[in-house]
Amino acid sequence: MTNSPPASAQPLLTADGIPLKTSLQRSMRRSKWRAIALVAPPLIFLLGLFIVPIGNLLTRSTDDTIINHQLPLTFAMLSQWDREQLPDEALFEAMYLDLASLNKYLIADNFADSVNADNPSWKVQIPKKGPYRDPIIRIDPRWQLAQTWIPIYEIALAGEDFEGTAREKKNHARRAHFDICSYLTPLTNATCSNLYKALHRWDGVSEPGETLFKALYKDLSSANKYLVGKSSTRMNYAKPGFKSLIKKSSRKLKNLNQPPYREAMIKADKRWGDVAFWQTLVSMQQPQTTGYYLNAVDRKWDKDSNIVMQPAERRVYVMLWWRTFLVSLIVTVGCLILAYPVAHLLATLPLKYSNILMICVLMPFWTSLLVRIVAWMVMLQQEGVVNDTLVMLGLPDENRLPMMYNFTGTVIVMIQILLPFMILPIYSVMKGIPPSYMKAAQNLGAPPALAFLRVYMPQTLPGIGAGVILVFIVAIGYYITPELVGGKDGRLIGNMVAYHMQKSLNWGLAAAMGSILLAGILMLYWIYDKIVGIDNMKLG
Amino acid sequence: MALPAYASPAQRLWHYIYLTICALVLFFLVMPLIAVIPISFSSAPFLQFTPEMLRFDPEAFSLRWYRIMMGDCSDPGITTVCSDNWKEGAKNSLFIGVIATALATTLGIFAALGLSRPIMPFRKLIMAIMISPLIVPLIITASGMFFFFAKLNLVSTFAGLILAHTILGLPFVVITVTATLIGFDSSLTKAAASLGGGPVRNFFKVQMPLILPGVISGALFAFITSFDEVVIVLFIGGPDQITLPRQMWSGIRQEISPTILSVATILVILSICLLTTVELLRRRSERLRGIRPT
Numbered sequence: 001m002t003n004s005p006p007a008s009a010q011p012l013l014t015a016d017g018i019p020l021k022t023s024l025q026r027s028m029r030r031s032k033w034r035a036i037a038l039v040a041p042p043l044i045f046l047l048g049l050f051i052v053p054i055g056n057l058l059t060r061s062t063d064d065t066i067i068n069h070q071l072p073l074t075f076a077m078l079s080q081w082d083r084e085q086l087p088d089e090a091l092f093e094a095m096y097l098d099l100a101s102l103n104k105y106l107i108a109d110n111f112a113d114s115v116n117a118d119n120p121s122w123k124v125q126i127p128k129k130g131p132y133r134d135p136i137i138r139i140d141p142r143w144q145l146a147q148t149w150i151p152i153y154e155i156a157l158a159g160e161d162f163e164g165t166a167r168e169k170k171n172h173a174r175r176a177h178f179d180i181c182s183y184l185t186p187l188t189n190a191t192c193s194n195l196y197k198a199l200h201r202w203d204g205v206s207e208p209g210e211t212l213f214k215a216l217y218k219d220l221s222s223a224n225k226y227l228v229g230k231s232s233t234r235m236n237y238a239k240p241g242f243k244s245l246i247k248k249s250s251r252k253l254k255n256l257n258q259p260p261y262r263e264a265m266i267k268a269d270k271r272w273g274d275v276a277f278w279q280t281l282v283s284m285q286q287p288q289t290t291g292y293y294l295n296a297v298d299r300k301w302d303k304d305s306n307i308v309m310q311p312a313e314r315r316v317y318v319m320l321w322w323r324t325f326l327v328s329l330i331v332t333v334g335c336l337i338l339a340y341p342v343a344h345l346l347a348t349l350p351l352k353y354s355n356i357l358m359i360c361v362l363m364p365f366w367t368s369l370l371v372r373i374v375a376w377m378v379m380l381q382q383e384g385v386v387n388d389t390l391v392m393l394g395l396p397d398e399n400r401l402p403m404m405y406n407f408t409g410t411v412i413v414m415i416q417i418l419l420p421f422m423i424l425p426i427y428s429v430m431k432g433i434p435p436s437y438m439k440a441a442q443n444l445g446a447p448p449a450l451a452f453l454r455v456y457m458p459q460t461l462p463g464i465g466a467g468v469i470l471v472f473i474v475a476i477g478y479y480i481t482p483e484l485v486g487g488k489d490g491r492l493i494g495n496m497v498a499y500h501m502q503k504s505l506n507w508g509l510a511a512a513m514g515s516i517l518l519a520g521i522l523m524l525y526w527i528y529d530k531i532v533g534i535d536n537m538k539l540g
Numbered sequence: 541m542a543l544p545a546y547a548s549p550a551q552r553l554w555h556y557i558y559l560t561i562c563a564l565v566l567f568f569l570v571m572p573l574i575a576v577i578p579i580s581f582s583s584a585p586f587l588q589f590t591p592e593m594l595r596f597d598p599e600a601f602s603l604r605w606y607r608i609m610m611g612d613c614s615d616p617g618i619t620t621v622c623s624d625n626w627k628e629g630a631k632n633s634l635f636i637g638v639i640a641t642a643l644a645t646t647l648g649i650f651a652a653l654g655l656s657r658p659i660m661p662f663r664k665l666i667m668a669i670m671i672s673p674l675i676v677p678l679i680i681t682a683s684g685m686f687f688f689f690a691k692l693n694l695v696s697t698f699a700g701l702i703l704a705h706t707i708l709g710l711p712f713v714v715i716t717v718t719a720t721l722i723g724f725d726s727s728l729t730k731a732a733a734s735l736g737g738g739p740v741r742n743f744f745k746v747q748m749p750l751i752l753p754g755v756i757s758g759a760l761f762a763f764i765t766s767f768d769e770v771v772i773v774l775f776i777g778g779p780d781q782i783t784l785p786r787q788m789w790s791g792i793r794q795e796i797s798p799t800i801l802s803v804a805t806i807l808v809i810l811s812i813c814l815l816t817t818v819e820l821l822r823r824r825s826e827r828l829r830g831i832r833p834t
Binding site for chain 1: 554559562565566568569571572575576586588589606608619647655657659661666670671672675677678679680681683685686688689703704710714764768770773775777785788789792800801804807808812814815818819
């Protein structure tokens with residue numbers, strides 16, 4: 001019998017008498033928290049200033065609240081309409097009140113989903129020349145209480161309460177003008193300067209007088225103009241012509257203050273008698289819309305909530321998506337064809353030669369993108385180096401090739417810019433393939449081409465996969481190069497996003513296109529992660 | 541790769557074709573950048589080789605575009621706008637680049653240290669978030685930041701641009717520093733701790749010198765990204781935030797003159813210097829970590 005120690009029921013203890021398990025757990029927990037503490041600052045920084053803004057942008061792609069703020073009453077009554085015949089007087093009246101009256105800003109909780117169309121406050125008319133106090137109180141009696149005004153009063157006071165230079169003070173006060181308006185209305189770009197002034201003359205306790213009500217009326221009227229402008233632009237996305245219809249009628253509706261509205265509105269603009277305009281409203285009723293996404297792929301909702309194609313003359317985006325895909329594909333394949341032999345050469349040459357050649361690959365990688373674009377302009381323009389050389393070699397002078405500001409230019413420049421992204425991953429994979437494999441295959445009788453196809457190439461596939469996806473991801477979101485060298489037929493989806501962001505200001509559509517683009521890229525990125533692993537991403 | 545002595549004529553032919561293709565591709569990569577340099581010394585206001593230049597006529601070469609770039613407007617033949625914008629742009633780009641790089645490097649080192657610890661919950665997710673600014677197309681980043689920064693009153697300010705560029709530079713630092721930490725021998729820090737050094741002191745005395753090559757090359761990537769960035773500047777920069785790339789952008793779009801080639805030449809030379817630095821650092825890092833150069 002061996003004298004084995006009895007199986008102890010006692011747990012293992014550390015030197016200071018704490019069970020080993022507890023001690024280990026504690027130390028691991030401490031280590032974990034230390035790691036979290038290290039990662040927290042950069043993570044919070046990125047979440048707050050990068051992830052949140054991107055998410056915020058994406059929500060714009062479905063946000064349709066502005067139109068609900070503009071037409072609460074119309075939308076509340078729209079469900080009673082049969083969508084076939086021209087609407088009756090009640091819906092016309094609702095449209096008139098939504099466009100012309102300020103009541104929607106004055107009624108408490110008027111932006112909620114459940115607008116009460118029977119509420120008599122909707123039909124109270126505020127006379128243009130005043131007095132304003134009594135009608136506004138009739139719309140919502142709460143306006144006569146001082147406490148209703150306190151929030152905007154505080155904003156106005158905060159506008160004055162600021163230390164700094166005269167210019168800073170002025171800016172601060174102007175900010176308060178905007179803030180008052182964004183408290184009262186759904187707008188961020190309307191200024192409530194009348195209220196700002198009037199509130200400063202008020203003491204904050206006494207019953208609000210006519211001056212305040214007059215300022216309220218004036219500021220809301222000008223805010224209403226902004227809102228009409230904004231929402232009619234939105235309506236124009238759904239049906240061209242809506243913007244001019246709304247603009248024109250809101251001018252003429254001013255002189256209209258009693259029913260019947262139906263005849264008068266059709267007389268003011270006969271498009272109100274066109275049932276198609278009313279039917280378009282149905283697709284805008286929800287505060288969240290998929291309209292921008294449909295628009296981004298040339299589709300839209302019709303009156304019966306079916307998805308249909310846009311009219312032929314408004315179809316551009318499918319073609320653009322297709323072109324973006326095509327350019328990315330051509331660039332990726334082009335890069336692959338050009339990169340493969342070079343990567344092979346770099347991987348098989350002795351180190352002292354391959355280092356020099358590596359500089360040729362890395363130099364463009366390190367040079368400013370704009371410098372490379374300028375350089376290509378010098379090369380490819382009508383009077384450029386390439387054309388000059390061709391002419392010298394015998395090309396007739398009048399046949400100079402157009403290679404810049406078109407599809408060809410975009411593709412050539414993008415291939416050169418993205419080539420290092422393809423060479424480097426393939427090179428790093430090829431570097432790890434022992435040359436003896438090819439020799440062994442040939443020793444066993446395979447002709448060089450077969451040995452290459454069956455032995456060498458399959459081993460380089462991971463590098464090819466990484467390079468292809470990387471180049472494709474970068475190419476599909478390209479903006480600068482197509483913008484500068486693409487001309488008309490070299491523009492890609494990235495340029496359209498920029499156009500809608502900066503020029504047409506159709507931010508919903510820009511956000512929708514951006515979301516689709518981002519979704520595609522994230523999917524490719526996920527595949528890239530499966531093939532290569534993001535941890536293995538190397539630079540230079 | 542030399543051709544074996546027993547190669548057949550067909551193999552020889554194929555080998556030379558292969559070498560020619562490689563030479564052409566490398567030529568394609570480098571040629572545009574090289575071609576810019578002589579034209580920037582042209583005395584004529586064209587973006588092309590003039591016949592005089594091809595004859596090496598000394599009259600055809602001058603430094604006039606460099607003078608105009610430096611804001612010297614005394615040249616009688618100026619047809620394009622001449623201003624201090626290039627100098628101003630270079631100054632602003634340098635200023636934004638240096639601060640953004642410093643911020644990105646600091647934050648990136650923190651992230652890399654945390655991610656390289658043995659116990660780190662959600663490591664993969666956090667790594668993905670850290671790298672995401674590199675993946676999301678710039679145009680989307682710029683649009684998102686435009687709305688968000690407008691709310692924070694950061695549009696048209698240097699602070700806004702610096703923050704945005706910090707975000708773009710961060711992934712580079714995280715990637716390069718994490719890569720140097722992969723081969724890091726953690727017994728070194730334990731040894732330092734057992735010898736009585738505090739965590740901060742140990743970091744600067746033991747870890748930092750070893751990860752320094754990664755830190756520097758990450759910082760260089762971050763700097764070059766900021767220095768070359770144009771989309772975000774176009775979206776959130778105001779009239780005061782003229783940076784070098786923005787000036788080049790408007791130069792390309794409006795009045796393309798050889799001045800822009802002078803700037804390009806300087807930037808090409810700068811990039812060669814940076815490239816050399818990074819290459820030397822990489823070798824030093826491999827030597828320090830005991831990896832034989834392959």
